[in-house]
Amino acid sequence: xxxxxxxxxxxxxxxxxxxxxxxxxxxxxxxxxxxxxxxxxxxxxxxxxxxxxxxxxxxxxxxxxxxxxxxxxxxxxxxxxxxxxxxxxxxxxxxxxxxxxxxxxxxxxxxxxxxxxxxxxxxxxxxxxxxxxxxxxxxxxxxxxxxxxxxxxxxxxxxxxxxxxxxxxxxxxxxxxxxxxxxxxxxxxxxxxxxxxxxxxxxxxxxxxxxxxxxxxxxxxxxxxxxxxxxxxxxxxxxxxxxxxxxxxxxxxxxxxxxxxxxxxxxxxxxxxxxxxxxxxxxxxxxxxxxxxxxxxxxxxxxxxxxxxxxxxxxxxxxxxxxxxxxxxxxxxxxxxxxxxxxxxxxxxxxxxxxxxxxxxxx
Numbered sequence: 001x002x003x004x005x006x007x008x009x010x011x012x013x014x015x016x017x018x019x020x021x022x023x024x025x026x027x028x029x030x031x032x033x034x035x036x037x038x039x040x041x042x043x044x045x046x047x048x049x050x051x052x053x054x055x056x057x058x059x060x061x062x063x064x065x066x067x068x069x070x071x072x073x074x075x076x077x078x079x080x081x082x083x084x085x086x087x088x089x090x091x092x093x094x095x096x097x098x099x100x101x102x103x104x105x106x107x108x109x110x111x112x113x114x115x116x117x118x119x120x121x122x123x124x125x126x127x128x129x130x131x132x133x134x135x136x137x138x139x140x141x142x143x144x145x146x147x148x149x150x151x152x153x154x155x156x157x158x159x160x161x162x163x164x165x166x167x168x169x170x171x172x173x174x175x176x177x178x179x180x181x182x183x184x185x186x187x188x189x190x191x192x193x194x195x196x197x198x199x200x201x202x203x204x205x206x207x208x209x210x211x212x213x214x215x216x217x218x219x220x221x222x223x224x225x226x227x228x229x230x231x232x233x234x235x236x237x238x239x240x241x242x243x244x245x246x247x248x249x250x251x252x253x254x255x256x257x258x259x260x261x262x263x264x265x266x267x268x269x270x271x272x273x274x275x276x277x278x279x280x281x282x283x284x285x286x287x288x289x290x291x292x293x294x295x296x297x298x299x300x301x302x303x304x305x306x307x308x309x310x311x312x313x314x315x316x317x318x319x320x321x322x323x324x325x326x327x328x329x330x331x332x333x334x335x336x337x338x339x340x341x342x343x344x345x346x347x348x349x350x351x352x353x354x355x356x357x358x359x360x361x362x363x
Contacts, residue, residue: 007051011092012060013041015083019067028076033064033113035134036084040091043108047096047144054149055101059108061090063134071120078127081113081160083134085182088112090157094142097194103149108140108189109156112182119166123217128176130160130208135182138203140189147196155189155203159229163211169262171217178208178254182229183276187251189234195241201284202248203235207273211257220266225254225301230276233298235283242289242339249282249296249331253323256303264307264314267355271301274324280346281330288337296346298329305355315357323350 015035020027041061045051063083068075092108112132117124140155159180166172187205207227212219233251253273258265280298300323307313331344 005052007045007055008057009043009045010058011041011043013039014062014065015039017065021069022073024072026074027070029068030078031066032080033066034082035063036086038086039063039088043092045094047094047099049099051096051099051101053102055104057092057094057106059090059092061088061110062114063088063112063132064114066115069118070122070124073122075122075124075126077124079115080129081115083112083132085133088134088136090138092140094144096144098145100146100148101144101151104147104151106140106142107154107156108138110136110138111161112136112159114158114161117164119170119172121168121170122166123171124173126174128162128174130162130178132159132180133182135184137184137186138188142191145194147193147199150198151196152200153189153191153202155187157185157187157205158209159185159207159227161209166214166216169216170214172212172214173218173220174212175222176210176224178210178225180207180227180229185229186232191237193239193242196239196245197243199237199239199242199245201235201237203233204250205231205233206255207231207253209255213259214262216262218264218266219258219260221258222268223256223270225256225271227253227273228275231278234281238285239289240287242286242292244290245284245286245292247282247284247294249280251278251280252299252302253278254301258305260313261308262311262313265305266316267305268318269303270320271303272322273300277325278327283332285334286336286339288339290340292333292335292339293343294331294333296329296331298327298348299352300325300327300350301352303353307357309357313357315355317355319353321351321353
């Protein structure tokens with residue numbers, strides 16, 4: 001096909017979905033979600049000549065998905081999510097070896113359990129239990145003859161994911177328990193270009209993820225994460241002619257991110273990574289161009305917490321991280337003819353904990 005303006009496509013598949021919200025009122029909620037069947041989301045695009053000035057594809061597969069929002073009230077909640085020994089798969093592929101595109105965004109995301117919470121001038125007391133036994137994989141691929149703008153391909157996989165954001169003087173207190181007992185948690189992204197002005201290829205795989213951010217009052221998080229799955233991220237790209245080409249692969253067994261722009265942050269973090277190991281592989285191969293880079297990062301356990309010194313913020317942290325498996329990362333960049341710069345960076349860490357107080361970090 002040939003498109004003049006734009007091409008877009010969205011594909012989503014979810015075993016169980018739940019959402020709740022309240023405005024200027026308090027909300028007391030209990031949710032129990034259990035997924036036992038396979039989940040598949042698949043997006044495919046074939047292009048003969050041109051897919052337009054912009055092309056946007058999004059693919060999402062989720063075992064259990066939950067969303068809760070409160071504005072001007074208090075949320076008291078218990079979230080229970082369980083995914084059994086099945087498969088959650090997201091697949092996306094673009095086949096355009098002799099075709100062109102202007103700007104391109106193609107994302108493919110797979111999540112065993114996902115819970116998202118949003119607060120505006122509100123408070124929450126939450127208990128979160130997430131248990132994933134499903135093999136969760138995202139697989140993205142793309143071939144284009146010519147990219148005249150910017151192409152971004154991204155594959156993301158999470159066994160368990162909790163995200164929470166509060167603003168306008170909100171306060172948050174959580175007790176979180178995440179267990180990923182699957183055999184495999186994997187993200188893979190592969191791309192190939194005849195010529196590309198700018199091409200970015202990434203893959204990110206995480207066994208357990210807790211991501212909390214707050215502006216205002218207290219952020220208090222008790223976080224317990226146990227990953228037993230083999231976590232793997234692979235990103236591979238090639239281009240005969242390239243301007244800027246970047247490939248990034250990130251694999252993490254357990255990951256905690258917590259930030260407070262306000263009064264106080266209290267963190268009690270326990271992370272155990274065992275079972276199958278963690279691996280990240282990134283590679284780029286080009287013939288002739290300017291800047292080519294490949295970066296691979298693998299971590300058994302990672303925790304980052306920060307508070308704002310300009311806001312009078314205080315931080316109290318207890319951190320316990322144990323990694324019992326191999327962690328490996330590999331990055332390779334090859335330019336056959338000539339280029340301005342070529343770099344490859346590989347980082348493998350068993351346990352990483354970073355806690356700091358700074359001026360006014362951005363979300």
